Amino acid sequence: MAGGTQDWRLYKRPFAAIAGAPLFWLLLFFLVPMAIVWLYSFGENAGPADIAISGTLDNYKRAIEWLYLSIFLKSLAVAALVTLICLIIGFPVAMAITFAAPKWRPWLLLGIMLPFWTNLLIRTYALMTLMGTNGYANKGLNALWDGASWLRTFVGMQPLEAWTPVQLLYNNFAVVLGLVYVHLPFMVLPLYSALDRLDKSLIEASLDLGAGHLRTLMKIVVPLAGPGILAGVMITLIPALGAYLTPDLMGGTESQMIANVIERQFKRANDWPFGAALSFLLIYAMFILIALQSMRRDKGREAH
Amino acid sequence: MSDPQPIIQIRNVSKRFGKVTAVDNVNLDIMAGEFFVLLGPSGCGKTTLLRMIAGFELPTEGQIIIDGVDVSDVPPNKRPVNMVFQSYAVFPHMSVADNVAYGLKIRGVGRGEREDRVREALELVKLGGFEDRMPDQMSGGQRQRVALARSLVMRPKVLLLDEPLSALDAKLRAQMQFELSDLQDQVGITFVTVTHDQDEALSMASRIAVINKGEVAQLAGPSDLYEFPANRFVADFVGSVNIFEGKLTLDEPDKAAVECPGIGKVYLNHGVTGPHGADVWIALRPEKIYLHVPGEGKAVRAAAQDAPDGHNFARGVIKGMSYLGDITLYEIKLDSGEMIRVSRPNLSRHDQEDFTWDDRVSMHWRADSPVVLLS
Numbered sequence: 001m002a003g004g005t006q007d008w009r010l011y012k013r014p015f016a017a018i019a020g021a022p023l024f025w026l027l028l029f030f031l032v033p034m035a036i037v038w039l040y041s042f043g044e045n046a047g048p049a050d051i052a053i054s055g056t057l058d059n060y061k062r063a064i065e066w067l068y069l070s071i072f073l074k075s076l077a078v079a080a081l082v083t084l085i086c087l088i089i090g091f092p093v094a095m096a097i098t099f100a101a102p103k104w105r106p107w108l109l110l111g112i113m114l115p116f117w118t119n120l121l122i123r124t125y126a127l128m129t130l131m132g133t134n135g136y137a138n139k140g141l142n143a144l145w146d147g148a149s150w151l152r153t154f155v156g157m158q159p160l161e162a163w164t165p166v167q168l169l170y171n172n173f174a175v176v177l178g179l180v181y182v183h184l185p186f187m188v189l190p191l192y193s194a195l196d197r198l199d200k201s202l203i204e205a206s207l208d209l210g211a212g213h214l215r216t217l218m219k220i221v222v223p224l225a226g227p228g229i230l231a232g233v234m235i236t237l238i239p240a241l242g243a244y245l246t247p248d249l250m251g252g253t254e255s256q257m258i259a260n261v262i263e264r265q266f267k268r269a270n271d272w273p274f275g276a277a278l279s280f281l282l283i284y285a286m287f288i289l290i291a292l293q294s295m296r297r298d299k300g301r302e303a304h
Numbered sequence: 305m306s307d308p309q310p311i312i313q314i315r316n317v318s319k320r321f322g323k324v325t326a327v328d329n330v331n332l333d334i335m336a337g338e339f340f341v342l343l344g345p346s347g348c349g350k351t352t353l354l355r356m357i358a359g360f361e362l363p364t365e366g367q368i369i370i371d372g373v374d375v376s377d378v379p380p381n382k383r384p385v386n387m388v389f390q391s392y393a394v395f396p397h398m399s400v401a402d403n404v405a406y407g408l409k410i411r412g413v414g415r416g417e418r419e420d421r422v423r424e425a426l427e428l429v430k431l432g433g434f435e436d437r438m439p440d441q442m443s444g445g446q447r448q449r450v451a452l453a454r455s456l457v458m459r460p461k462v463l464l465l466d467e468p469l470s471a472l473d474a475k476l477r478a479q480m481q482f483e484l485s486d487l488q489d490q491v492g493i494t495f496v497t498v499t500h501d502q503d504e505a506l507s508m509a510s511r512i513a514v515i516n517k518g519e520v521a522q523l524a525g526p527s528d529l530y531e532f533p534a535n536r537f538v539a540d541f542v543g544s545v546n547i548f549e550g551k552l553t554l555d556e557p558d559k560a561a562v563e564c565p566g567i568g569k570v571y572l573n574h575g576v577t578g579p580h581g582a583d584v585w586i587a588l589r590p591e592k593i594y595l596h597v598p599g600e601g602k603a604v605r606a607a608a609q610d611a612p613d614g615h616n617f618a619r620g621v622i623k624g625m626s627y628l629g630d631i632t633l634y635e636i637k638l639d640s641g642e643m644i645r646v647s648r649p650n651l652s653r654h655d656q657e658d659f660t661w662d663d664r665v666s667m668h669w670r671a672d673s674p675v676v677l678l679s
Contacts, residue, residue, distance in 0.1 A: 204360055205393035205451075207380045209407030209458065219406075223397050 041276035059277035075257040079240035082179040086187040094191035131168040170252035178246040187232040194228020311336040317366035326352040328518035343505040344515035386455035387464040401435035425457035465497040539587040566642040571615035573671040585677040590647040592673040
């Protein structure tokens with residue numbers, strides 16, 4: 001839309017009328033509250049409901065103490081692991097949808113998006129009923145165990161010890177599984193859109209020149225789907241890093257993430273300035289990630 | 305080259321997609337060193353046939369034999385053929401040299417030999433010095449040359465080209481037609497090309513298979529295809545043609561005659577071996593009809609003297625004209641009411657002024673010009 005009659009500079013008033021409302025909304029409900037919280041991060045508690053903005057950096061000093069920094073780094077590690085697992089699962093899924101018959105594609109995409117339309121809380125509790133010590137996962141394992149035990153007696157061996165349920169919930173494993181479950185669509189959709197745009201004859205050309213499927217995947221498909229992969233990684237990593245509900249409900253005491261710590265500062269500890277500093281540390285980290293991504297993208301554009 | 309022998313044998317090959325039959329029991333032998341063209345309208349199955357040779361589609365029935373080996377179940381990366389895609393499919397994230405070297409690397413050709421062969425291939429397609437360019441810095445024609453070099457560098461037994469010229473503009477297309485023919489002479493590789501463009505097919509091919517509805521309508525060299533079409537589909541698809549329905553009234557070894565309500569009595573100076581009184585069709589190319597102004601009656605009769613009086617002669621009125629520079633095309637309404645197209649070379653710079661709209665004209669054609677079609 002370069003130049004021409006559609007240039008906003010030629011129609012300043014209509015443009016202002018259209019852009020004004022969303023800009024106002026963004027300013028009033030996003031930037032102003034964020035700015036207030038940002039100012040809090042430089043303040044200190046002056047009373048039970050009173051914060052004095054004194055310009056102190058104590059909150060940030062406390063936030064980078066090992067106690068909190070370790071949780072922050074752990075959150076980053078969990079989010080990175082979740083993103084990696086989503087990528088490993090999501091890529092073949094996106095490939096499968098791309099190469100499915102056209103009449104199946106909308107249904108497969110619907111299958112990916114359907115969980116989106118269900119409340120996160122309901123999805124999380126549903127997953128928890130599966131994974132509890134009395135849940136269906138353990139029941140299924142129990143049945144397999146009993147079957148194996150019976151088989152052993154059948155061939156004259158000692159039966160197995162009684163089944164002890166596996167602790168699937170309230171640990172790091174549960175948090176990672178829950179986050180992967182929630183974030184998989186975020187990964188699949190950008191990957192699908194990148195793969196769908198890929199000229200299929202490039203894949204055929206690679207096969208035609210003697211490459212196997214694995215080499216074609218690594219040398220042609222993955223490099224060309226690169227921007228889509230990066231978009232999927234960012235779009236999964238950032239919300240996973242700030243995840244609150246999943247670690248809160250499915251995690252144990254040792255598996256809380258940074259968002260749970262922040263929540264506790266605002267509520268139970270009633271230490272808004274420190275909570276604000278922790279929040280903004282998280283936001284700064286995301287800014288850095290996004291900046292890195294856009295720098296990479298610019299570099300990619302220059303190369304062309 | 306020694307005795308030509310089939311490099312590709314297509315044996316009773318059919319391909320069905322669900323209920324749709326794309327290729328229907330095709331048998332073809334393609335000789336080593338040939339420039340073979342599969343010609344047909346879109347959706348006739350020619351591209352499916354090419355993709356089956358490349359291995360991207362497997363035949364539902366039948367066999368494909370390349371250089372004596374049945375490759376019907378062999379995947380594309382194990383076949384001794386390479387393909388130039390309609391979209392060229394040049395890898396956009398690799399330089400020209402990396403594109404061309406891609407297949408050699410997979411084959412395990414050493415670095416030194418690889419670089420030599422890449423340079424050689426690029427020079428062959430006149431892209432020497434373009435090694436470090438990225439594909440998006442090149443024009444469509446140049447990208448196509450990269451695709452050609454990338455395939456030729458593999459030294460395939462057969463090079464497959466899918467609509468190689470369809471994306472080029474008219475001038476470049478004409479130039480590439482010559483270049484592809486030259487290239488094929490130089491490398492001596494069998495070329496199999498798919499096209500819907502009859503000019504392209506006629507100018508490049510050593511042999512052409514016209515495909516219609518998944519079947520081979522005719523297999524012939526370019527001039528045979530044009531001058532001796534086997535049926536109405538081929539006559540109509542290859543070049544421009546006037547077709548008139550008629551009845552065979554005379555059929556002897558050295559002469560034949562067809563009575564056409566549309567254009568009168570048509571006489572041929574050779575037999576057609578068709579059933580007497582049968583419904584047949586006469587095909588007459590526009591450039592094989594001579595146009596005369598009225599009053600030249602004597603001259604016309606003299607010119608048409610290779611036919612008995614009253615044959616190979618018609619009258620009409622010019623209803624349409626299109627001046628194309630080298631020739632002029634006339635749409636003429638015959639006295640029978642049917643239309644006929646006649647083309648006339650503009651031999652002199654003032655010639656074309658002799659004929660204009662609503663002029664009454666006479667026509668004649670030689671006794672060896674019409675073709676009798678039985679189907």
